[in-house]
Amino acid sequence: MIASAGGGSRRQGQWIWVLADGKNLEPRFVRTGITNGRMTEIIGGDLQEGDIVVIGQNEPGSNNRPPQTGAPFTQRPPMMGPGRGR
Numbered sequence: 001m002i003a004s005a006g007g008g009s010r011r012q013g014q015w016i017w018v019l020a021d022g023k024n025l026e027p028r029f030v031r032t033g034i035t036n037g038r039m040t041e042i043i044g045g046d047l048q049e050g051d052i053v054v055i056g057q058n059e060p061g062s063n064n065r066p067p068q069t070g071a072p073f074t075q076r077p078p079m080m081g082p083g084r085g086r
Contacts, residue, residue: 018052
C-alpha cells in the first residue's frame with residue numbers, strides 16, 4: 001500500500017481480465033512487482049494458479065502475426081541483401 005496525500009491509501013497494481021467459466025471475462029485487481037516491459041511479476045491479488053489471464057484479442061479477419069519466439073533483448077543477425085550488411 002502507498003499512502004496518498006489525502007491521508008488514505010491507494011493500492012499499487014493494475015486490473016487484469018480473467019476468463020471465468022470458460023466464457024465470461026471478469027476484472028481482477030493484482031499487485032504488480034518488477035517488469036521488463038514484456039513480463040510483469042504479480043506479487044499479490046485475486047489470482048489463483050490455473051486462472052486464464054487474457055492478454056489481447058483477435059479480431060475476425062485480422063492479419064494475425066505469429067508470436068515472437070525470442071527474447072526481446074537478444075541480438076539479431078545483420079540483414080543481408082542489396083544495400084544492407086556492407
